[in-house]
Amino acid sequence: MSAPERDRDTTAVDRPTLELRGVTKSFGAVRVLHGVHLQVYPGKVTALVGDNGAGKSTLIKGIAGIHPFDSGEVEFEGEQVNLHSPRDAARLGIEVVYQDLALADNLDVVQNMFLGRERKRGMVLDEQSMEQAARETLGKLSVRTLKSVRQLVSSLSGGQRQTVAIAKAVLWESKLVILDEPTAALGVAQTRQVLDLVRRLADAGHAVVFITHNMVDVFEVADRVAALYLGRVAADVPIDQVDRTQVIELITSGRSGDLGLSAEDLED
């Protein structure tokens, strides 16, 4: 609402909401992230792209505090922060839709959407208010086939689960919203809704990180694009400085023209 005009400016005017400096992460002997630098700006959609296994999900799980980074610095709104648990991230105002969703199968849609942040009246859960809010939010995401918001999520279709996870994340007015391949399982109409939603979130001033393998989506919705190649950032640039072919080259080989990683970057 606050930014009805879409400004795809080439330089970052604002202070980044999130800045990563040289973060690394290994699992046992497997080095997944090698010193990643990344900046995410308020009011902008940053598309995070990269090949399968490039480390995108690992990166955002680090930001979310699911598994802390091994080294490197994280700044949130200019202040250095420690992200050691999802609660740290939630406290700062980071909301994430995970690729592997993480819904509690034994709970219903409403219960999952408000998990950890239930509405209460006194001590008692305010089921009615939560049910209504859930139904509204889901309705806006074009889920027409969901029979009931009191269905267990274990009985949902792949796309329906995905939608619930997205709805859960956008319910909260978080400063930074990260979506890991949110449209992967979605139908045509639902994908449209999610792309619109992402745009609207950014326009309302939120910082958005959007992971996808779909180049059409990237060029439709993103303001900036960050390409990850084998756990290193090959480029982190405004969208209008690159075209589709370049992005694909960055993804598959880590280089495109003068953009990207040099051979010695890959040593370490």
Place this chain on the structure above:
Amino acid sequence: MSAPERDRDTTAVDRPTLELRGVTKSFGAVRVLHGVHLQVYPGKVTALVGDNGAGKSTLIKGIAGIHPFDSGEVEFEGEQVNLHSPRDAARLGIEVVYQDLALADNLDVVQNMFLGRERKRGMVLDEQSMEQAARETLGKLSVRTLKSVRQLVSSLSGGQRQTVAIAKAVLWESKLVILDEPTAALGVAQTRQVLDLVRRLADAGHAVVFITHNMVDVFEVADRVAALYLGRVAADVPIDQVDRTQVIELITSGRSGDLGLSAEDLED
């Protein structure tokens, strides 16, 4: 190999590999499939499309014997068959890549790929031969970031898991290969490989069912398209009789021009 030319003929010349007649399925009170008719031909790629929650996955899980249909007939290669367990399906030569993948997290990539059909020498597992075959097949699917085929699948990225599931299914020369949104989590190059693979499978005479929400993929790879709308088949036609807009209309509203379901079809 046997069919190097891609023949997108409008009429079905062959006997269908699989024919469903009026199959239905409910979960408790929820009616998911309402009398589905579907034909799948050898040497053809049938794209199965439909909105989220339309019943696509339920349909193919019925075919795979995961949860048997409530009523209706299933013919495989002209003979009526009962599909009561995945073993029934496997015995007939039906191989499925599930949307929810179903890999055993505590096993490694090779072990998962050969699960249920291990290669043996005498009584003893022939690990070396399996390892080599797995590495070959995976290599062809452009998984460049997989560190080791002896990695547990629990440590794989979303796309890597997807690739393992696909590789597992194509290892066997099955008459009917069904892929439920196989490219959802895949990168650009990997998606390319899978589409090529699907085409090659059909050209080698296999019947292929390919579920996707991506219209570009549908029109690139499919010979026929079947659209599911609220658990009913809105259309089951050769690809050249429809265009993109029509398919999207069929998905979202069950009708497009004279194709699709009438209002009374939807009563029941």
Place this chain on the structure above:
Amino acid sequence: MSSNTLTAAEASGPQKPAAGFEGDRQDNTVGGAVRGYLDKLRGGDLGALPAVLGIITLGILFTVLRPGTFLSPINLANLAVQATPIIVLAMGLVFVLLLGEIDLSAGVVSGVCSAVLAQLLVQGGFSWPVAVLAAIAAGAVIGLFTGSLVGMVGIPSFVVTLALFLGWQGVTLRLIGQGGTVPVREPVIRALANENVPVTIGWVLAVLVAVAYAVIELWRWRAKKAKDLAHQPLLLVVVRVVLMAVVVLGVTAILNQDRALSAAIELAGIPYAIPLVILLLLVVTFVLSRTSFGRHMYAVGGNAEAARRAGINVTRIRVLAFVISSSLAAVSGILATSRLSSVTPDAGAGNTLLYAVGAAVIGGTSLFGGRGRARDALLGGLVIAIIANGLGLLGVAAYLNFVITGGVLLLAASVDALARRRAATAR
């Protein structure tokens, strides 16, 4: 919290608004409600049905075998009191099982707490409220210890509680002394399982419960109807209210009869333990189904990682589950002590724990976490107690007693399993 959400306008899309959810628009007629229940059953959600069926089957069986005695008021009163320690223990275990954990030490913890109670009363000469509070506090502290080892250190609960199962047995042995027993003659403690609520007070309580239930149910119905949310038909609500009144007043009527076997004495009224258990049942049900703590328990049990990612303090939930479980074990120990008026060094050892876990599972609680309710403990505990009660009336040889108990348990469990199975594969 509502200020924290996107407003409807912010989140709304350009396209047409809400659609679907036809399942939530429920059929408000009686037929619709009945159909809804049948659908739920067919969908595999059997709820309390298998345990209730088990209770009814066993009840009929024993009534046929011992027509004069099984359904006599005195036997029903006995049965109720016999069941209380196991029900309370199982109720505590539900919390632990909900998380997919196990507490093998719950039985012996109830023993340790009884020993604490007994020693404070007998050696320490404390008054009963002090001793009871101390026993429950001991339970809570023990639970805190167990929970910390499981939740913070991360040792599998099976191993922790196996170790503690042995350890606490030693402690009870030390407190009571080898081969000894501590008699507990404190009248209030003894009264719990051995005395009855005076007949008039019993009636007053029963009427109060029935009325309160009616008021709450009708009030809820009105509120829902006013907000135009899904609600049951009034007739069904009324039927439920009447049924509840009949059960409560009926049980009261039976227990308020004079059930003394010799004419010389009088023995009537509801045993004190029963209102205690009902109170616990209500509290636990409330906590599990209507508070966010309860919600978080289910979430952790269903998918601990999802719960963690949702910002739930999973460790805290784990620790609290053990604290509650052990505190209720202490209460169970107090009830058991009251029944025997004494504490022995092997209190709570043996099969106590297995029976309690069995009760919870037969009631419908899953050992894999995420599914369970307070009433599971009640119903399952009754099944187990009926088996012992009925076999006691039959009087068979020891080996047959083992075999029959096992067989009946198996039967009860297979009714359950087959019912669920049928439901799962049914159309």
Place this chain on the structure above:
Amino acid sequence: MSSNTLTAAEASGPQKPAAGFEGDRQDNTVGGAVRGYLDKLRGGDLGALPAVLGIITLGILFTVLRPGTFLSPINLANLAVQATPIIVLAMGLVFVLLLGEIDLSAGVVSGVCSAVLAQLLVQGGFSWPVAVLAAIAAGAVIGLFTGSLVGMVGIPSFVVTLALFLGWQGVTLRLIGQGGTVPVREPVIRALANENVPVTIGWVLAVLVAVAYAVIELWRWRAKKAKDLAHQPLLLVVVRVVLMAVVVLGVTAILNQDRALSAAIELAGIPYAIPLVILLLLVVTFVLSRTSFGRHMYAVGGNAEAARRAGINVTRIRVLAFVISSSLAAVSGILATSRLSSVTPDAGAGNTLLYAVGAAVIGGTSLFGGRGRARDALLGGLVIAIIANGLGLLGVAAYLNFVITGGVLLLAASVDALARRRAATAR
């Protein structure tokens, strides 16, 4: 089966072939191998390390407390024999635990089978091979029954085996019945736990084992090197072979000493039970790691639905797991019988089962299924046996014995938990 796969050509794409898998191209130097092992540890795959650490810690503890006796040959021989019944029982349980199931009845099943053995020998007058086979067959049939209830009827294994825990106790009681115990004086059965392999034969066996191990290892190394597959450096293989030889021959040397406490008699040699356990260990290890049956067990335990979809007969696997578990329980029962030369009605009841499950878990087997090996039973069983053995040497009061056993068990488990935890969060 290979004819069933797409040929390489069919499956190959237009683009460049295989890449990646650099992790499989292993460092073939000694340093590389050591680094690889450390990486594995850091990655959280601790394998047998915690249990081994536990054994070493306990060993040092008790050696310090009882310097003269704990490490004496006679005590080591005692320890080995004391551990055998629990190790074998735990080995069977590994199969059940691998599937995420539990068998509470395994202990009493070992009791029933001992009773069968005893009655056939004593009342029936059968020869020992017949009796032993019948006892094991009884175990298998019992397992078939349990497995069918779990796998086919679908009752949760906890409830089934709880019911059977009671039921079989009754059966043992009935079988043993009059007289209370059945003495088993059959010399061969008695010899199992009480006699030793003649010293020379012991040496021959030990040398054979060491040589066989060396041959197999070197042969494998050569085969792998020839095929250019990942292989360890020769030096490491040689080190392993030498180490194995030292352990096998060392243990043999200790046990072949005369360990009699009185000078008048001679007592030397490896107790017969030890080669039996080692044989079982090898067989179970082979089945679990090198056959498709074993592979399927892991798959069902890891993700039963995935296994089902892969065409594995999940029911069959479940049933077989219980059959194997109960058969091994029978063997364990025979070993226990041999030790006492008699069978009592409460054989296998009490804490037997909990100790065996504890052994498997401490060894590294997961209660949630999908993780476990035969050697877990061996190592965990040794931990449990060392505790009892060491405490027996200390001779403390009964209550302290309980407390210390619990405490040591807890300690052993926390070493394990903390190590895993550190590994999980380490970089």
Place this chain on the structure above:
Amino acid sequence: GDDSGGGGGDAGGGEAAGKVGVILPDTASSARWESADRPLLEAAFEEAGVDYDIQNAQGDAQQMATIAEQMITGGATVLAITNLDSASGAAIQRQAEQQGVQTIDYDRLTLGGESDYYVSFDNTEVGRLQGEGLAQCLGDQPANIAFLNGSPDDNNATLFSEGAHEVLDPMTQYTQVAEQAVPEWDNQQAATIFEQMYTQAGGDIQGVLAANDGLANAVISILGRNNVAGTVPVTGQDATTEGLQNILAGNQCMTVYKPIADEANALADLAVALVNGETPEVDGEVEDTEGGRTVPAVLLDPVSVFRDNVKQVVDDGFVEAADLCTGEYAAACTELGIQ
């Protein structure tokens, strides 16, 4: 282990004649309860033609309370219990008294209870006999002795041990080198415990006071492994077939035989008299120190059994010669005139 499961007569009716309820304690501490007491009592009640109901609490005091309630509900007018501990027994007896049911303590006195009669062997006396027996087998030589007591939570085990200590503690020629209680009377654990005692003592143990024949057998099997069985005297209790065989083979020094038939018959006589409304005659009485009362009692004497009076046990019909004199024991039986 007798399968006459019905509990005699038609228990369901609970008709006016009255009925005897007997609750036995367990199946683990000793085999006698199910294999001797139950059939003996059944036979006696059958013969007297009274209704009866005999059950076993399986070592669980809660269960004993439940059974007692069920028996009273089922119409029992006389209740005999072998308590698992005095306090829980007292609770049962109080409840019975409230309902006008007469109670008998069988084998164990319920201290602070309400029992009307007491029938028993003297448990401390059992311990004394064991102590004396061990001393007799050891003689006056200095010796190291070890105690293997019964379950630490079993009051009888405590009494046995007290009795034994009463005799052995003053005998200065003996050094008591080890003493352990065996949880749940578990024979396997007993074997391990003794094995470790023996190892710790460096094999320097010349006598073992084992609380019953099961524990004794565990001790003997360990001594056998060390090839010293027969040279170290071991005591026992219950005169089980196994124990007697061990005595015949010379591996066990003695056992304490409690002629259970006498005890059971005494109980049956008492109970039958009470059911029929007669006042039974008893010859003795015991002091209940805790309850400050005197209980009329039938007291029976336990008997020490050494190799030379094994025959007495067989002659009493307590064990069958056919069971005892199998294979290797036949010779000893012949020698001792057992048939």
